[in-house]
Amino acid sequence: MPKELTDLEDHAVCMSCAEHIFKFFEAVWKPITLYERFVQNHTASIAGEACCAICNHQMSKHEDFYRLSVEEQFLIPIADKLSEDIGGCEHCNGNEDSYHQAGEYLSVNGVPDSLIPLFLSLLKCPCGFGRHHPDRKDSHSEVFTKYSVLYTKQEVDSLYRFDAKEFSEFAEQYGEKITAEDLQDFRQILRTNPTLAYHHCTGIAIYNVLKEHFDHGHVRIISAGQMDLYRGRTRPTDSETPYSIRDLWTAPTGKSSHGRYNFIGVPVLYLADSVNAIPYEINPAHDQLIDIATFTIMRRELRLFDLGEFDPEFQGFFSESNMETEQTRVKSAYLLPNYIGACCSHIGYNGVVYAGVHDVEGLEPYTNYALFDMDYELDLSSTSRPVNTYQPIVNITLKLQEQKRPEEHF
Ligand SMILES: [Zn+2]
Ligand SMILES: [Zn+2]
Structure with missing residues (x-):
């Protein structure tokens, strides 16, 4: 039975056990055999002079072995x-x-x-x-x-963004059995072979559940002129021109950084029903201004999937940062919500509605909207509503927190 070490403080180790350790250090750090302080070469002068700390092998006479020490630092x-x-x-x-x-x-x-x-x-x-x-x-x-x-x-990330258990229960009321493992496997498909998603059995089951939900009349309707909706973007304080209404609309299809929405093929417009909530949704830095556009609903009605109906606790299913990020890597945590969004859009939902997550003193509860495939002026318009520029004023309070300070070695 090989032994396991709880430290690397001066252990005799036979050549074959040391091999694995050398390879490991070389892979994650550097070849420790270059340094005398880490690896000393020894030759046993008598049989049994030393015993390998890992495999218990007794060194025979003239056998080479090492003494290994790598300090914790x-x-x-x-x-x-x-x-x-x-x-x-x-x-x-x-x-x-x-x-x-x-x-x-x-x-x-x-x-x-x-x-x-x-x-x-x-x-x-x-x-x-x-x-x-x-x-x-x-x-x-x-x-x-x-x-x-x-x-x-x-x-x-996926635990937070997408609660498999809640979705399983949601699916069950429509007679579909989708387990957490099914969703895990399906995520793998979305990562590696997204074009096959609609043919995968879990992909089909998800689609059917959402379709049933829609057909049972679970639709939140908002109608023309019912409320104002806001969308904001940050820009540097020293930039001269504010964003135009066009800049505050969705990025044209195919123009978003790496095609996160390509397999969906639907641009998503993120809005909130409270102008005061915008800074919390887009997190401006201290040297940024926020341009905010105000939109009026023009279409007779928009039919929305209410995320709160299957999980009132659900947060961050879709998010503004999801779309704004410049990173080129696909965030796999978003793939499943994106797929669900694509299904919703295909089924006839015009978007998703969900409660805003920021619970801040003085900020009224608000609602977020992620709308699919909107046409400017046809579905939403901001004609004669100017884009307003705001300077966020940040109040920071410092609260002293006791910390253990590590010893400084430099
Ligand atoms: Zn050994
Ligand atoms: Zn932990």
Whole structure:
């Protein structure tokens, strides 16, 4: 039974066990064999002079072996890198759907078996659970174990953005059985082969559920002139020209950064029914102005899918940032909501309505609208309503928070 190390402080290691460790360091950091402080070459002068700390092998006479020492200060940056993709743990995200066990997570990331306990003690979650440097040795109960539940950033993202359980229950009332696993598999299809989504059995089931919902009359209707709707965009304080109404409309199809909506083929217009909510939706920086357009509903009626009907707690299903981001990588957390949006559009919904998530003192509750395939002046218009420019005034209050300060080494 190979032993696992909880530190790398001066251990004798046989050549074959050391091989895995060298490969690992070379892959994640640098070849430690270049440095005497990490790897010392030894030759046993008598049989049994040393015993491998990992496989217990007794060195025979003249056998080469190593003494390995890598101080914690060099391991911390490696552990940080390994922690980079951790989005949550059972302490901050519960244990509903166990995605990864910490030991298996490290193993998949190339950590040799013999070093897993060592790196488990150094991993950390954004919530603060995990390694407590510099005095982590007295808080072993607080570090990850092999069987601790871990979520990657992407998984946490989808946990928040799309609650599979709620959708399963929603589907069940229309006689479709869609499990969390089905949705997980379907996400994979959306990532790798989106054009097949409509032919995949889960894709079909999702479509059918939404269609049933629509046919049962679950439609929120808003009508011409019923309310004003607002859309804003930030720009640098020193830019001279405000955005025109055209700039505040949706990006033309195919012009959005990488075609996130290409497989949907429908431009989405994000609006809110409160002008005061706009800054909370688009997060201006301190050196930015906000141009806000006011729109009137021109179409006789818009038929909307009310997200609150299947999950009142649901937040961030569609979001402004989803569309505005310049990143070229597809955020897989958005793929499923996007697919649902595409189905809604095809079925006859003109958009999705959902409660605004920002609960701020002095801000009245508000509602967000994501509208599909709108035509300017035909469906919505802002004729004779000027684009207004606002300067957001940010009030920041500092509240002192006690922190453990790590020792400074520089
Ligand atoms: Zn060994
Ligand atoms: Zn956590």
